[in-house]
Amino acid sequence: MKRFLAMLHARNLEFVRDRAALVWALMFPALMIIGCAMIFSNGNQRILSAGYLGTHQHTAQAFFPALPDGSMEWLAYSDPTLAINRIRYHQLDILLDPENQRYWVNPESSRGRIAEQLLHATGPLTLQRQAIAGRAVRYVDWALPGILGMNMMFASLFGVGYVVVRYRMNGVLKRLRATPTNAFEFLASQILSRLTVIIAASAIIFIGCNWALDFLMLGSYLDLLVVGMLGGMAMISLGLVISSRTDSEEFAGGMLNLCTWPMMFLSEVWFSLDNAPAYVRAFAETLPLTHLVAGARRIMLEGATLTDISHHVIALIITTVVLMTLASLLFRWQRD
Amino acid sequence: MTPILDIRQLCKRYGSHTAVDGISFSIPPGICFGLLGPNGAGKTTTIEMIEGMTRPSSGEILYKGAAPSRHFREECGIQFQHTALMDYLNVREVLALFARLYQKTVPLDQLITQCQLEDFLEQRATRISGGQRQRLLLALALVNDPAIVFLDEPTTGLDPQSRRQFWTLIRRIREAGKTVILTTHYMDEAEQLCDDLVIMDHGRIIDQGSPQALLKKHFQHVRVCIHRHDFNITPAQLGEPVIETATDIEILSVSIDRTIDTLRQHDVPLSTLRVRNPTLDDLFLKLTGHSLQEGDSA
Numbered sequence: 071m072k073r074f075l076a077m078l079h080a081r082n083l084e085f086v087r088d089r090a091a092l093v094w095a096l097m098f099p100a101l102m103i104i105g106c107a108m109i110f111s112n113g114n115q116r117i118l119s120a121g122y123l124g125t126h127q128h129t130a131q132a133f134f135p136a137l138p139d140g141s142m143e144w145l146a147y148s149d150p151t152l153a154i155n156r157i158r159y160h161q162l163d164i165l166l167d168p169e170n171q172r173y174w175v176n177p178e179s180s181r182g183r184i185a186e187q188l189l190h191a192t193g194p195l196t197l198q199r200q201a202i203a204g205r206a207v208r209y210v211d212w213a214l215p216g217i218l219g220m221n222m223m224f225a226s227l228f229g230v231g232y233v234v235v236r237y238r239m240n241g242v243l244k245r246l247r248a249t250p251t252n253a254f255e256f257l258a259s260q261i262l263s264r265l266t267v268i269i270a271a272s273a274i275i276f277i278g279c280n281w282a283l284d285f286l287m288l289g290s291y292l293d294l295l296v297v298g299m300l301g302g303m304a305m306i307s308l309g310l311v312i313s314s315r316t317d318s319e320e321f322a323g324g325m326l327n328l329c330t331w332p333m334m335f336l337s338e339v340w341f342s343l344d345n346a347p348a349y350v351r352a353f354a355e356t357l358p359l360t361h362l363v364a365g366a367r368r369i370m371l372e373g374a375t376l377t378d379i380s381h382h383v384i385a386l387i388i389t390t391v392v393l394m395t396l397a398s399l400l401f402r403w404q405r406d
Numbered sequence: 407m408t409p410i411l412d413i414r415q416l417c418k419r420y421g422s423h424t425a426v427d428g429i430s431f432s433i434p435p436g437i438c439f440g441l442l443g444p445n446g447a448g449k450t451t452t453i454e455m456i457e458g459m460t461r462p463s464s465g466e467i468l469y470k471g472a473a474p475s476r477h478f479r480e481e482c483g484i485q486f487q488h489t490a491l492m493d494y495l496n497v498r499e500v501l502a503l504f505a506r507l508y509q510k511t512v513p514l515d516q517l518i519t520q521c522q523l524e525d526f527l528e529q530r531a532t533r534i535s536g537g538q539r540q541r542l543l544l545a546l547a548l549v550n551d552p553a554i555v556f557l558d559e560p561t562t563g564l565d566p567q568s569r570r571q572f573w574t575l576i577r578r579i580r581e582a583g584k585t586v587i588l589t590t591h592y593m594d595e596a597e598q599l600c601d602d603l604v605i606m607d608h609g610r611i612i613d614q615g616s617p618q619a620l621l622k623k624h625f626q627h628v629r630v631c632i633h634r635h636d637f638n639i640t641p642a643q644l645g646e647p648v649i650e651t652a653t654d655i656e657i658l659s660v661s662i663d664r665t666i667d668t669l670r671q672h673d674v675p676l677s678t679l680r681v682r683n684p685t686l687d688d689l690f691l692k693l694t695g696h697s698l699q700e701g702d703s704a
Contacts, residue, residue, distance in 0.1 A: 084495065242491065
């Protein structure tokens with residue numbers, strides 16, 4: 071324990087004194103969030119969006135005969151709860167269920183009211199109105215978990231991966247190996263140090279941006295912290311696997327980019343994969359960032375509990391255990 | 407007395423290349439033991455196998471009569487040839503970090519004084535001079551009050567003053583009763599510091615003993631050197647073997663008096679005459695046909 075704490079303290083000192091890295095770790099995500107809030111603050115940028123339950127878009131579209139093609143975005147939903155939540159948080163303007171002769175709308179949403187008026191414009195309706203209440207989810211509310219998750223991903227993968235590879239290249243690992251320190255103590259100190267840093271940085275960014283932008287937060291902060299820590303652990307474990315053997319920073323950089331770019335685009339950081347092909351969504355489910363972002367987003371925007379998002383929690387735990395085991399099996403102190 | 411280290415038929419092969427080829431030697435406790443040889447001789451591979459940093463291909467290493475246990479790391483201090491330290495930590499913090507990695511440690515103030523670190527304690531460990539860095543690395547090797555200290559070419563790259571300062575530190579470590587294992591390609595360093603040594607070349611031991619005993623065994627003469635331009639006779643007239651260097655004629659003399667008498671008889675000017683004892687470099691040249699420095703550049 072003494073050795074573990076000594077290395078943890080040393081690593082933390084290194085991070086705090088690396089001013090450039092510290093400022094970047096805090097400034098980059100904050101700027102991204104504020105940038106998102108400014109760019110997407112104008113709600114008139116998208117066309118109206120309508121969802122429908124079932125598989126026949128033309129049946130739902132028939133309720134808007136006067137609308138020209140392309141003037142409304144149509145989204146299919148198989149899960150009514152998910153679709154209704156989209157209405158609740160103003161992410162969807164109207165939802166139709168032609169089979170059961172119902173539609174849902176949020177009267178607090180101006181776009182929802184417009185969509186409803188268009189629906190009534192064709193004459194008397196056979197559909198039964200279902201009003202759903204809920205505060206609007208701005209794009210920045212939706213994007214925040216993704217941006218924070220993405221920042222955690224970069225901080226975890228590069229923060230651990232590059233440091234371990236550099237230590238191996240310049241002989242720091244070899245020098246540590248010459249002491250009674252074992253691999254477990256070294257790896258554990260790296261994990262905890264980096265986890266502390268990313269959670270602290272994310273908390274600072276969250277609090278700071280929340281003060282400026284007043285995010286929607288319906289769930290428990292403790293649940294959010296748990297998901298953040300599990301996601302961070304999974305991502306750090308991935309960084310340790312990548313850095314477990316190589317002594318080339320170039321190779322490690324390539325591998326880290328290979329892991330981060332798919333996650334950045336397929337883990338719903340910037341956009342939803344609701345309408346993506348099934349195989350893309352299946353692949354996204356294998357990525358730890360997907361579970362981190364989806365779990366955090368449901369806690370924040372839907373007030374979900376850890377039980378509600380248990381499949382994300384379990385996925386992150388399994389990912390961490392598998393990758394950590396792999397990293398400890400592959401780890402070597404020095405080049406041959 | 408049980409040797410502190412007993413090395414038996416140690417081999418290290420990398421593919422078809424044999425870096426260390428079946429070497430054996432024993433090291434009694436409390437001495438400074440040297441591994442002398444040019445770069446590529448197998449010194450670092452040998453010392454790293456003994457340290458437990460490199461796995462031998464075959465052979466046996468016994469520490470105090472038994473295979474080294476996990477506790478060996480607590481009892482040994484290691485200074486590698488090439489080591490970087492953590493970024494952003496100062497010298498005092500690096501010392502404190504390494505001290506906390508061991509169960510038993512010496513007081514840091516004592517270590518700081520012993521290794522003369524007082525003047526740069528608050529400087530970043532990555533921003534100190536070469537001599538200061540080597541003293542810090544030595545302090546790290548001593549932080550756990552080890553019974554045995556491994557020093558791999560500790561003075562390579564240091565200026566003459568720093569080297570001599572470092573030699574003093576090594577002598578004090580040995581005087582404190584610790585066993586020092588030193589690799590070097592500096593013959594003067596080996597002569598100055600080592601009680602016993604092995605001379606290595608191409609992964610093999612080519613001779614072993616104390617520097618004095620080795621020189622006595624292989625050289626029964628001293629070298630009388632005269633500038634080439636003053637040496638106006640033939641070796642046959644002299645009656646003793648000579649070696650021609652770029653600037654001098656070196657006479658391998660069994661009796662200095664007799665050699666000087668002979669030179670006087672032939673009116674050889676003696677103004678450039680120097681007498682030089684054979685060195686370990688001469689011994690290495692004699693044993694291998696090339697010098698330590700040639701080996702370095704190879």
